[in-house]
Amino acid sequence: EEVRFHWEEIREVKGLWVSRNFLSPHKQSTLFSNVHSENWFTQPSNNQAMRFGDLPSWATELSHSVRDSVLAASDDDQLLPLPLDLLLRQPLFDQMIVNQYQPGEGICAHVDLLRFEDGIAIVSLESSCVMHFTSVDNELVSVPVLLNPGSLVVMSGEARYRWKHEINRRPGFQTWEGHELDQMRRTSVTLRKLC
Numbered sequence: 460e461e462v463r464f465h466w467e468e469i470r471e472v473k474g475l476w477v478s479r480n481f482l483s484p485h486k487q488s489t490l491f492s493n494v495h496s497e498n499w500f501t502q503p504s505n506n507q508a509m510r511f512g513d514l515p516s517w518a519t520e521l522s523h524s525v526r527d528s529v530l531a532a533s534d535d536d537q538l539l540p541l542p543l544d545l546l547l548r549q550p551l552f553d554q555m556i557v558n559q560y561q562p563g564e565g566i567c568a569h570v571d572l573l574r575f576e577d578g579i580a581i582v583s584l585e586s587s588c589v590m591h592f593t594s595v596d597n598e599l600v601s602v603p604v605l606l607n608p609g610s611l612v613v614m615s616g617e618a619r620y621r622w623k624h625e626i627n628r629r630p631g632f633q634t635w636e637g638h639e640l641d642q643m644r645r646t647s648v649t650l651r652k653l654c
């Protein structure tokens with residue numbers, strides 16, 4: 460049987476899941492050109508676009524893929540903690556942020572605003588990065604997670620409410636398996652649902 464989606468549970472951070480093969484290279488380029496055809500990033504000073512309510516059709520398609528990949532995981536008993544109830548809500552997501560980060564740029568540690576429901580999805584494009592998760596209850600605990608291009612992260616429960624996430628792309632923070640990542644531009648698509 461073909462395994463279409465592979466999910467990895469990040470055990471240290473309850474409710475954190477990564478699918479590293481979520482988008483094939485072909486689907487990554489399609490998504491990237493769809494993002495760019497919106498003309499949000501025509502000037503270097505523009506690095507973020509936000510949409511509420513009806514999302515562009517390519518983003519609706521992307522959220523269907525997120526649903527399909529979580530559904531596929533439900534066939535596997537070990538992956539049941541993935542937020543399956545998330546699949547029942549309509550629409551799955553009604554808010555999107557697209558971020559474009561130049562090398563060296565990242566995002567400070569934060570917990571997403573409570574005005575968004577549980578179940579947050581982030582798709583990465585172009586360049587790998589290390590996202591660090593820091594426990595709200597113990598700031599000394601920091602868990603690095605590699606986000607490769609084409610990967611999907613799902614944060615739910617504790618991962619969404621009890622852990623901060625951050626991307627620190629200053630020298631020294633983007634190491635994975637002993638190597639400093641080669642930084643390039645990175646684009647991410649974050650999908651959420653307003654409460």
Ligand code: AKG
Pocket residue numbers: 556558566571581624647649
């Ligand atoms: C946010 O926009 O709140 C994020 O955390 C984005 C994370 C990312 O770019 O991967």
